[in-house]
């Protein structure tokens with residue numbers, strides 16, 4: 001990517017106004033669903049954080065978080081992360097998240113949370129494999145009837161809440177670019193697996209809910225955007241993953257990684273205590 005990249009806090013009104021345009025371009029949301037400038041301003045004043053990625057002085061992306069309490073623990077909750085399409089894939093998203101981590105550590109906090117749609121595999125890859133979050137909280141239809149946040153008509157706005165234990169050894173390793181490698185995947189148990197239907201579509205099988213092994217996989221559709229014309233297949237994947245995650249989270253498993261390849265898999269692992277990874 002040509003251009004000089006700087007990551008820094010955005011404090012001026014003129015810079016915060018740029019974030020409205022970025023939200024419009026990245027999410028194509030109607031105005032009612034945009035986070036307004038006054039929300040960013042008051043957050044800046046009250047312990048929140050608005051970080052921008054500037055390329056040659058122009059705001060190309062941003063990340064926004066605010067102080068929050070998750071299950072009785074003080075943390076930052078990260079609500080928006082966006083990079084303009086022409087700048088995506090050049091590392092700006094990662095830079096923004098690592099800068100967010102550094103700033104939140106300075107505030108004396110050791111946890112950042114956020115939510116995302118588990119069917120979005122690029123985000124899953126960024127969150128688990130690159131940044132090192134874990135997830136053990138499933139939020140079915142969390143945003144309800146908000147058309148801008150749905151993947152298609154009639155598809156609930158399910159979300160995973162992820163926990164980023166920013167002081168942990170797990171995340172320290174990720175700052176050094178160390179990523180888990182997985183071998184012999186064929187021998188791993190699978191709670192969910194896709195197969196090709198007679199019409200050529202790739203659909204989820206029946207969830208397997210009796211796995212006892214400490215670590216296993218759950219497949220997800222590789223590219224949900226390619227399924228826009230068939231919302232019933234998106235809904236089928238969502239419903240199957242919802243069953244798998246809600247069932248195994250109750251059994252003490254957490255999602256600890258994501259494998260992005262020709263096929264995509266969530267990695268679930270039994271974790272000994274509720275705060276083991278934090």
Ligand SMILES: CC(C)(COP(=O)(O)OP(=O)(O)OC[C@H]1O[C@@H](n2cnc3c(N)ncnc32)[C@H](O)[C@@H]1OP(=O)(O)O)[C@@H](O)C(=O)NCCC(=O)NCCS
Pocket residue numbers: 026081082083084087088089090091092093094095115116117121122123125126127129130260
């Ligand atoms: C998500 C988003 C902010 C990422 O920003 P970006 O600058 O494009 O991302 P980066 O180039 O820094 O890549 C970060 C990671 O994302 C994942 N990723 C990015 N592009 C990917 C692709 N084509 N395939 C798979 N994973 C990909 C990888 O994990 C990558 O880390 P790696 O380079 O170590 O493998 C950006 O794509 C975006 O604005 N998307 C639309 C809005 C959105 O989804 N926001 C996040 C909601 S949780």
